[in-house]
Amino acid sequence: MTDPVQIDLxxxxxPRSAAAEPRRLLADFLRDDLGLTGTHVGCExxxxxxxxxLVDGEPVRSCLMFAVQARGAEVRTIEGxxxxxxxxxxxxxxxxxxxxxxxxxxxxxxxxxxxxLEENPTPGEAEIREALSGNICRCTGYxxxxxxxxxxxxxxxxxxxx
Amino acid sequence: xxxxxxxxxxxxRTRRVEDSRILxxxxxxxxxxKLPGLLHAAFVRSPVAHxxxxxxxxxxxxxxxGVVAVYTGxxxxxxxxxxxxxxxxxxxxxxxxxxxxxxxxxxMVIAESRYLAEDACDxxxxxxxxxxxVATFDDARNPEIPPIFEGRSNVRELPRATFGDVEGVFxxxxxxxxxxxxxxxxxxxxxxxxxxLADYDAASGRLTLHASTQGVHAVRNxxxxxxxxxxxxxxxxxxxxxxxxxxxxxxxxxxxxxxxxSVDLGRPVKWVEDRTENLTVSGQAREESFDLELAVTDEGDxxxxxxxxxxxxxxxxxxxxMVPSIMQGVIVGPYRMQALDFASTVVTSNxxxxxxxxxxxASETFLRERMLDLAAAELGVDPLELRLRNVxxxxxxxxxxxxxxxxxxxxxLEKIREVVDVADFRRRQEAARAEGRYLGIGIATFIEGAPxxxxxxPLGRExxxxxxxxxxxxxxxxxxxxxxxxHQTTFAQVAxxxxxxxxxxxxxxxxxSDRVPNSATGGSRAATMAGGATLHxxxxxxxxxxxxxxxxxxxxxxxxxxxxxxxxxRGTPVSALSFAELATAVEEGRAGEGASLEVDLTYDGGEGxxxxxxxxxxxxxxxDTGLVHIRRYVVAEDCGELINPAIxxxxxxxxxxxxxxxxxxxKSAYDEHGQFLAASFMDYLLPTTTExxxxxxxxxxxxxxxxxxxxxxxxxxxxxxxxxxxxxxIEDALAPFGVKxxxxxxxxxxxxxxxxxxxxx
Numbered sequence: 029m030t031d032p033v034q035i036d037l038x039x040x041x042x043p044r045s046a047a048a049e050p051r052r053l054l055a056d057f058l059r060d061d062l063g064l065t066g067t068h069v070g071c072e073x074x075x076x077x078x079x080x081x082l083v084d085g086e087p088v089r090s091c092l093m094f095a096v097q098a099r100g101a102e103v104r105t106i107e108g109x110x111x112x113x114x115x116x117x118x119x120x121x122x123x124x125x126x127x128x129x130x131x132x133x134x135x136x137x138x139x140x141x142x143x144x145l146e147e148n149p150t151p152g153e154a155e156i157r158e159a160l161s162g163n164i165c166r167c168t169g170y171x172x173x174x175x176x177x178x179x180x181x182x183x184x185x186x187x188x189x190x
Numbered sequence: 191x192x193x194x195x196x197x198x199x200x201x202x203r204t205r206r207v208e209d210s211r212i213l214x215x216x217x218x219x220x221x222x223x224k225l226p227g228l229l230h231a232a233f234v235r236s237p238v239a240h241x242x243x244x245x246x247x248x249x250x251x252x253x254x255x256g257v258v259a260v261y262t263g264x265x266x267x268x269x270x271x272x273x274x275x276x277x278x279x280x281x282x283x284x285x286x287x288x289x290x291x292x293x294x295x296x297x298m299v300i301a302e303s304r305y306l307a308e309d310a311c312d313x314x315x316x317x318x319x320x321x322x323x324v325a326t327f328d329d330a331r332n333p334e335i336p337p338i339f340e341g342r343s344n345v346r347e348l349p350r351a352t353f354g355d356v357e358g359v360f361x362x363x364x365x366x367x368x369x370x371x372x373x374x375x376x377x378x379x380x381x382x383x384x385x386x387l388a389d390y391d392a393a394s395g396r397l398t399l400h401a402s403t404q405g406v407h408a409v410r411n412x413x414x415x416x417x418x419x420x421x422x423x424x425x426x427x428x429x430x431x432x433x434x435x436x437x438x439x440x441x442x443x444x445x446x447x448x449x450x451x452s453v454d455l456g457r458p459v460k461w462v463e464d465r466t467e468n469l470t471v472s473g474q475a476r477e478e479s480f481d482l483e484l485a486v487t488d489e490g491d492x493x494x495x496x497x498x499x500x501x502x503x504x505x506x507x508x509x510x511x512m513v514p515s516i517m518q519g520v521i522v523g524p525y526r527m528q529a530l531d532f533a534s535t536v537v538t539s540n541x542x543x544x545x546x547x548x549x550x551x552a553s554e555t556f557l558r559e560r561m562l563d564l565a566a567a568e569l570g571v572d573p574l575e576l577r578l579r580n581v582x583x584x585x586x587x588x589x590x591x592x593x594x595x596x597x598x599x600x601x602x603l604e605k606i607r608e609v610v611d612v613a614d615f616r617r618r619q620e621a622a623r624a625e626g627r628y629l630g631i632g633i634a635t636f637i638e639g640a641p642x643x644x645x646x647x648p649l650g651r652e653x654x655x656x657x658x659x660x661x662x663x664x665x666x667x668x669x670x671x672x673x674x675x676x677h678q679t680t681f682a683q684v685a686x687x688x689x690x691x692x693x694x695x696x697x698x699x700x701x702x703s704d705r706v707p708n709s710a711t712g713g714s715r716a717a718t719m720a721g722g723a724t725l726h727x728x729x730x731x732x733x734x735x736x737x738x739x740x741x742x743x744x745x746x747x748x749x750x751x752x753x754x755x756x757x758x759x760r761g762t763p764v765s766a767l768s769f770a771e772l773a774t775a776v777e778e779g780r781a782g783e784g785a786s787l788e789v790d791l792t793y794d795g796g797e798g799x800x801x802x803x804x805x806x807x808x809x810x811x812x813x814d815t816g817l818v819h820i821r822r823y824v825v826a827e828d829c830g831e832l833i834n835p836a837i838x839x840x841x842x843x844x845x846x847x848x849x850x851x852x853x854x855x856x857k858s859a860y861d862e863h864g865q866f867l868a869a870s871f872m873d874y875l876l877p878t879t880t881e882x883x884x885x886x887x888x889x890x891x892x893x894x895x896x897x898x899x900x901x902x903x904x905x906x907x908x909x910x911x912x913x914x915x916x917x918x919x920i921e922d923a924l925a926p927f928g929v930k931x932x933x934x935x936x937x938x939x940x941x942x943x944x945x946x947x948x949x950x951x
Contacts, residue, residue: 049305065222070382073465073872076381105215106215126205126840130382130673131217131430131674132219132381156879161879163879166844166848169844170878
């Protein structure tokens, strides 16, 4: 154990800072030091993707990154997506598609999807399945998630009742 | 009154009310609960399967940074209540003298953070004198290996049961198809493991438990019993739950331990299982082995079945010992078998406890549907036609006694025949084989008593209460504990339709042992039992609303109507009251002293009915890599009237995905020493977007039995029937190699062994 170090970074557009031990994982730092519990920890060894956040625009496993490594970085989490209390279009598309069930994997998927659509706004199904292949959902069988991304990308998908 | 016809929600793909929480990161799971003074638990666990503990050296752990308390097994046990009458194997909450499974908890450390608690665990040394482990069925039967629980044999034969004239039926058979089938151990793996936060308030003497569970009352009853507290002193709350699939029916030993620590320390204590703990020792399922004989005629009549099964229930008690009798009741499925002989044995081993996992009795479908394909091959008939020839009618009764009223197995088989062109597939299969590609097709049929048709007595008891809040919100209180099923949406759909209000005006209250009736979510019961309870309790609420409005409006109750969220006298819309006005007037006593909008109802399941269906998979097996690619997956499923088709489809697809995982990827593997080999997601492989195909679903809603409630459960079917569907398809694909498949786990290596590309280990 070593002394805490000061960590300054930008989270969801807001400058944040807190002290944390060098061994503290970014996921724990976000959840416990910054109170952003929307990011979930599903495996702690970088496989399931539930803890995915965007660091300088790139999806990363926040359970495999130390908080100190994010000093000076711009971090985006699930809490930063809704705009003025309203779901953003990606969230809205996932809602309309009944994409998720228990919700535990959801933050990681939504951030991974956000990164995908920022890089490629109109992916096809194969590209979507490839891009999401590192995120595990135990509830859905993935089809509803893939449909949600297709819908977010503007593809024609049967609409859920409102 | 409004002229607009209220929207009908039941049957619509209504968007989930849960999603506004889970899509924004605002849903609160146990690990998200932060309380002042919160402490964290970590456990020292056994690295060996079976041993006597010879020494526990805390080695300064109590003085380690941030450590608040350390409990050995004896120290914890002194703080627990012991039921002297308790039957069954005796063991302590933390192991004291003996460990019986890898991961067995031995010492609990409570510290200011999980990091510090785990640091202190690393200081603690435990010495073991290893005992021979039970890692296989043969080990369990080996008299040289000592009992895992003192004075109790590792092997227990359950009473044998016979139905019909077994010997007569087998004597009449033209042939008997024999096979030995194995189902491997695999497990639930919810994305959120077990989790609890225990918060004891010394001033009030009340223990609040934030739990990840399938039923808050079960947690309350177990923990209050273990701690010797009155039930009224234990308050269980649950909010978001990150999946379960049966795992969180029970209360774990670790949860009892942290509750005791919170009471002892007067501070909140949290424990969230990490993935290693979850995979290693949280709970596993399905390690079974079957000797089977199926009596058939040369014309293709399936006459009877003999089953001799053995099941590995792991070390500590779980659900394993209950499974054979459940299987026995439904193993003949929707077929006209005239006889069943069922023998079963349960063994105790040094493995994780056998817990409920989505369709805990599912192996009965696997082995029956596998045997039917083996029989079809022997008889040289098409597997679909063999099933259609033998499938029972709705007026039939299973030889084990259950009525098949409302069972639509035949209709589901016919639906598959209609939407899957088998003749065309056979042409494509032949053409592919000519190119060295191996296509296969497989079907399997299941029925699920979710709840099944009414027999002599009620199908269950599901109590619900409902009222209208003074702001006009309809509140429905249920003991169902949704953990992904979307009950707060589906029950709200049913309630909104009964009351003619927008769904936004309905709130389904769950997860609070002080407020909701005693129940739990599981066994695919919610659709009928709780969907039905919602319908009837809100219908009763509507009657109460009309009665009290009649009182307030000084009108005859027969003239009162409820429409568009208002209640008033027919024909005089100006006098109508909003629900908020009515509830406020009732609360102020204006509808009479003691008048209340609160209604209470217990539903018995009505007439019930079967769920069930037929699945069909088309696969391609790569003979070079052993990989199985699912080219098409079709479901014909009947779960009665659909409340929300999107939610039903999500349940089906999620179950099929778990079945795909079970066959192609997942195994809770142990070595011959009882060492667990699959403690990470690099070793326990879950299906991803690249393994689970698009799943095509055809809904059948064919036979209503009840005047009001024909919603039936759908949670488990996908997981029950996907494994035999896939294995049947894979065997069909491998027919050119002459392969017969007698097992369920078929990862690439095993496929290559089966086709002779590599030598078996």
